[in-house]
Amino acid sequence: MTDKKIDDTTGVETTGHTWDGIEELNNPLPRWWLWTFYATIIWGVGYTIAYPAWPMISGATSGLLGFSTRAEVASDIAAHEAENADLVVALNEADLAVLAPGDDLHRYASARGASVFRAQCSQCHGSGAAGAVGYPNLLDDDWLWGGDITAIEATIRHGIRNETDPDARWSQMPAYDGIFETAEIDAVVEYVVSLSDPEHDAALAAEGSILFADNCAACHGENAEGNTDMGAPNLGDAIWLYGRDRDTLEYTVRNARFGVMPAWGQRLSDEDVRAVAVYVHSLGGGE
Amino acid sequence: MSSTPKLYAAREPIFPRRVSGRFRRFKWAILVVTLGIYYLTPWIRWDRGPSLPDQAVLVDMAGRRFYFFWIEIWPHEFYFVAGLLIMAGLGLFLFTSALGRVWCGYTCPQTVWTDLFILVERWIEGDRNARVRLHRANWDVRKVRLRLTKWFVWLMIAVATGGAWVFYFTDAPTLLVDLVQFQAHPAAYITIAILTATTFVFGGFMREQVCIYMCPWPRIQAAMMDPDTITVAYREWRGEPRGKGNVRKRDRLAAEKAEREVRAAGPGGARYPATPYPNAALQVGGTPKITAAEQEHGDCIDCMACVNVCPMGIDIRDGQQMECITCALCIDACDEVMDKIGKPRGLIDYLALSDEPAERAGNPPKKIWRHVLRPRTILYTALWGAIGLGLVYALFIRSDIELTVSPVRNPTYVVQSDGAIRNIYDVRLRNKSGEDREFHLSLTSDETLRIDLEGGGRDLTVDVPANSTVLQRVYVTARSEDPAATIDSTDLRFWVEDITTGDRASLATNFNGRVQ
Numbered sequence: 001m002t003d004k005k006i007d008d009t010t011g012v013e014t015t016g017h018t019w020d021g022i023e024e025l026n027n028p029l030p031r032w033w034l035w036t037f038y039a040t041i042i043w044g045v046g047y048t049i050a051y052p053a054w055p056m057i058s059g060a061t062s063g064l065l066g067f068s069t070r071a072e073v074a075s076d077i078a079a080h081e082a083e084n085a086d087l088v089v090a091l092n093e094a095d096l097a098v099l100a101p102g103d104d105l106h107r108y109a110s111a112r113g114a115s116v117f118r119a120q121c122s123q124c125h126g127s128g129a130a131g132a133v134g135y136p137n138l139l140d141d142d143w144l145w146g147g148d149i150t151a152i153e154a155t156i157r158h159g160i161r162n163e164t165d166p167d168a169r170w171s172q173m174p175a176y177d178g179i180f181e182t183a184e185i186d187a188v189v190e191y192v193v194s195l196s197d198p199e200h201d202a203a204l205a206a207e208g209s210i211l212f213a214d215n216c217a218a219c220h221g222e223n224a225e226g227n228t229d230m231g232a233p234n235l236g237d238a239i240w241l242y243g244r245d246r247d248t249l250e251y252t253v254r255n256a257r258f259g260v261m262p263a264w265g266q267r268l269s270d271e272d273v274r275a276v277a278v279y280v281h282s283l284g285g286g287e
Numbered sequence: 288m289s290s291t292p293k294l295y296a297a298r299e300p301i302f303p304r305r306v307s308g309r310f311r312r313f314k315w316a317i318l319v320v321t322l323g324i325y326y327l328t329p330w331i332r333w334d335r336g337p338s339l340p341d342q343a344v345l346v347d348m349a350g351r352r353f354y355f356f357w358i359e360i361w362p363h364e365f366y367f368v369a370g371l372l373i374m375a376g377l378g379l380f381l382f383t384s385a386l387g388r389v390w391c392g393y394t395c396p397q398t399v400w401t402d403l404f405i406l407v408e409r410w411i412e413g414d415r416n417a418r419v420r421l422h423r424a425n426w427d428v429r430k431v432r433l434r435l436t437k438w439f440v441w442l443m444i445a446v447a448t449g450g451a452w453v454f455y456f457t458d459a460p461t462l463l464v465d466l467v468q469f470q471a472h473p474a475a476y477i478t479i480a481i482l483t484a485t486t487f488v489f490g491g492f493m494r495e496q497v498c499i500y501m502c503p504w505p506r507i508q509a510a511m512m513d514p515d516t517i518t519v520a521y522r523e524w525r526g527e528p529r530g531k532g533n534v535r536k537r538d539r540l541a542a543e544k545a546e547r548e549v550r551a552a553g554p555g556g557a558r559y560p561a562t563p564y565p566n567a568a569l570q571v572g573g574t575p576k577i578t579a580a581e582q583e584h585g586d587c588i589d590c591m592a593c594v595n596v597c598p599m600g601i602d603i604r605d606g607q608q609m610e611c612i613t614c615a616l617c618i619d620a621c622d623e624v625m626d627k628i629g630k631p632r633g634l635i636d637y638l639a640l641s642d643e644p645a646e647r648a649g650n651p652p653k654k655i656w657r658h659v660l661r662p663r664t665i666l667y668t669a670l671w672g673a674i675g676l677g678l679v680y681a682l683f684i685r686s687d688i689e690l691t692v693s694p695v696r697n698p699t700y701v702v703q704s705d706g707a708i709r710n711i712y713d714v715r716l717r718n719k720s721g722e723d724r725e726f727h728l729s730l731t732s733d734e735t736l737r738i739d740l741e742g743g744g745r746d747l748t749v750d751v752p753a754n755s756t757v758l759q760r761v762y763v764t765a766r767s768e769d770p771a772a773t774i775d776s777t778d779l780r781f782w783v784e785d786i787t788t789g790d791r792a793s794l795a796t797n798f799n800g801r802v803q
Contacts, residue, residue, distance in 0.1 A: 028296035030500055032493070101742030128697030139711070142704040237704035238767070282741065284701065284711060284762060 084108065088271045096149045096274060101282065113279025116272050120264070129283050134242060134259060140285045142239040145169050146228040147287040153277035159263030160231070168263055171219070171230045177254035184211055189249045195224055195236040196244070298496060300422060301600035303405055304415035304592075308619025317393050318402055326447065329454035333357075336721045338753050346456050352754075358682065359754075361719065363691075370678045374671055381667035383511040385659045386637075387518030391504065391612035397489060397497050398612060400448070401598065404441055404490040411437045415595060441491045442483070449482030495599045498612060505609045514641035515658045519613040521604045521635050524647040526587030529604070586630045593617035593635055603635055688726065689717040690783045692796050699799045706767030710798050714759050716783060718751035725786045726751055730763065732779035734771040736798060737764045748786065763798055774800045 005014045007025055014023045048054060051063040062068075081088075087108045099106045118127060124135045131137035136144060145155045155169055162168035176185060191208030194200040213222070219232040226234030233241060242248055242257060264273055280286070333343035333356055340347065345354040353360040353368075360367050382389050391398060412418050412433050424430050453475045454462060465471035466479075489497050498505060512518065587604070594602045596616045601608055603617045621635040642652035695711035703709055718724045726749045730738050740747060741760035751757045763779065765771035777798040784791045 028293045030496060031295045031297045032496065033500065034295050126697070128695070130698035130701070137698075137701065139698070139701040139709075140703055234704065238702055238706035239704050284709070284741065284760075 091271045091274055094274075096153060096277060096281075099149075099278065106278065106282075109275045109278035110282050112272070113275035113277070116268065116276050117279055120268070121276065124261075129280070134257075136241055137239070138280050138285065139283050140239055141287075142234065142237060143228060143285070143287070144226075144231045144233055144241075147281075147285060149277055149281045149286060151228070152281050152286070153274060155261070156277055156280070157263065157265035157273050159265075160261040161258060162260060162263050165263035165266065169231055171232065172258065173219070173232075173256040175254060175256040176215075179215075180211070180253070184208075185250055185253050188212055188216070188253055189246055192224065192235050192249055193244070193246060196238065299600060301495065301598065302415045302418045302422070302595075303598045303616075304595040304620075305409060306592075306596040306616050306620045306623070308616075308622055310615035310619050314393060314402065314614065314616075318399050321394060321396075321399055322403070326451045329451065329459040336753075339721065340458060342458055344455060345458075348456060359719070361717070364685075367678060367681070370674055370681075374674050374678075377667055377671040377674070380511055381664055381671060383508050384513070384516060384667065385664045387512060387516050388505075388508055388611070388613045391498065391508075392519075392614035395612075397502070398614065400444075400486060400490040401494050403444065404494075405598065407440050407444070408437055411440065438491070441487055445483040445486035445490070446479065448486045449479035452482050453478050495610065498599065499610055509609075513663075515639050515661055517637050517639050517655065517658055518607070519603065519611065519615055519618060519635065520607065520638050520640060521587075521593075522633065522638070522646065523604065523606075524643070526585040526604065526634050528585055529587035529589040530584050531588050531590065586625070586634050588624070588628060590624055592620040592624050596620040607640070685719075686790060686792055687718070687720040687788075688724070688783060688785050688790050688792050689719070690781065690792055690794055691715045692781055692794050694796055700801060702801065703764070706772075707764050708767070708772040708799075708801050709762055709764045712761045712763065712781070712796065714761050714781060714783075716749060716751050716757045716759060718753065718755060718757075721753050722787075723750065723752050725749070727784045727786055728759070728761065729782045729784070730779050731782065732771070732777060732798070734774070734777050734798075735765065735769045736771055736777070736779060737766075738762070739764065765798065765800065771798055772800050776800070 005016055005023070006012070007014050007023060010025060013026045015026045017024045048061075049063065050065045051067055052060050053063065054061040087105060090105050091109055091112075094105060099109070117125075117129070121129075125131050125138055126135075129138040136142075141147065143151070145151060145160070154167075158165045158167040158169065160169045161172070176188075180188065187204050187208035188211050189208070190201050190204040191206075191212050194202070194205035194208075212220075212224070216224070219227055219230045220235055221227055221232070224235035226232050240248075241259070242252055264276070268276070328344050329342065331343035332341050333354075334341055335354070340354060342354065343356050345352075347354065351362045379390055408418065412421055421430055421433065450466070457475075462471060462475065466475065493501075593604070594600075594617075596619070597603070598614060598616070599610045599612060601610045603611065615637070618635050618637070622632040625632050625634055638646075638652065639658045641658070646652055691714070693713045693715075695713060699710075701709045701711070714728070716726050718726070728738065728740065728747050728749065730736060738747065739762040740749065741762065749757055749759050761781070765777075771777040777800065778795065779798050780793050780795045782791060782793045
């Protein structure tokens, strides 16, 4: 309160603070402004009583309203489920084979399938379903166990090489290490290469073709065109799950491959399995 | 007397007196027009056919459309709204630099509703003097009755204001029925409640406090005004020194008394300092000479009419002030008085401060258009007009059909079993016409590429319902022997053609070949 400075023009006391020769007036605040300040305090206290707020030794006060974001999400999901109950029933009863793109049910199923896919399938198959080495690309037109929607649904529901489900897709390639001599393995590999690559050793491949006919054609087919009943891949096309270079092929022949997938029927609801099937079928390669 | 300054100040109540005149009439007209537009617009009907809403102005949040008579804005055309906001901003700059705070004084909702609330107040409680008396009176039956009546009418206006707002967001007649039957969505009631509360409190009780303490505009506007800006001002050189007849007499008597006291005190009379001239504090340049000033009084008779009518509770004669919203009611009040005492109008007037030296010297001021037309206002007008023309142009070249293409890049390409390379595109087709349309999709490229639609898509056509968007997945394939299969990136262009009208639209993108 000492050396009070009064501004000449307004007659108002100044704070004594000066910026570039401009002094700050010390006008009183409007009283209603003070009320709004008190109102925020009251609101703040009320809020901490009504809503979860104060940290305790374990957890926090739950608030009189019993609100929690988790419960809100649960009720939102329940409301969503209730809203789509008819579509879920329809999806469970639908013949997936005749479900056409553009139908409301197809749109619902592929949207639902897409979200299930991202949560459950993308870890192996990739978020874009492009797969990885050992995990099939679901966008192309090559299917180990069949690419029509019924086959896709069965594969998803029962899994692959999965002992917990009696209906799982099952097959096992023998490991030829010890059955074939190294030279024989080289010959079979050269034959497989010859199917899709003009640059090969024709004589060695001819040798391999005999071994192939005797040992491999039972599953992979006489012309190596594969067999979806056995999950035996087509060896003449451009798509290779593990790779087509000679070293990889040799490894595959020697040790065999044993790709597995869980039986999703055990983990997901019926409608989710069907939705994922619709989604995967619609990715571009479905037959 | 050293008093500790108060930290908080209570609001000084203001009782604006009724005034009549050209600006008051103009303001009434603006009030009727602006409130009329606000309250009635949602009820205007506009036929858009059976599948679209028939409300002329509608912000359809759920459907993501904005309807304005014959114009329909889709979310991706939000630049129209941005453009209009920029125009509103530049328009405000233009008007403020040319004519001062005309926005505040005439069209700001705070001003318009406060005006309406003061009108109600006057009808119920009487004019200024009656209201001052009522304010000071004890709380008896009459005061309670008048106050309750006033607050009730204010509340009804406030409810109507909040109510009108929600009608812009959904079909007005349906919503009104729902509101009355308590069937409407809680969001509607909450919105009405909030806007009712703000209207009631801001228009009834806070009034000038909103302008002075809550609104940033009074501060910003100082940067847009200059001495050539036409604004409400007091011709101090004409009005001063001010004084009424009786005030003058009292002044003279007081001065004579002081002089007597000084004389009585003798040569050492410092104990009795001369009483200063009452208005000395308002005068720059010290105490005027009493005798000369008394003969040469200015036109201002200090009747306080300009102060009594001011809704902001200020005295325009103190000069330019942040609180002044330039509502010009003081001009009307002063002109009325000038007419009565036979002096020319315009003691308080719209004028440019740069004219002061000329007017002080008795010369005529510059023409108004020479104040208004100056580089900054011309620049603002040019910018404003350019954006406006741009928007109008954009509005007219809008096509009924549009497409956007987002190439799927996860993965960048897919190898098919026969070695062909496939790229996937999500093509969004918009049909902005009011009828269902059949769109034909095709592509052009220097290289051989094949186009297919997901789901087969007979003859590469897609049905797009009226006024809606369809997301179509498109596959583009290069056979293994085609160059595009092995070229890193091939340019291509998607075309969409409306089979009915032949309208076309296209968009360029690229095709990724196999990584070698």
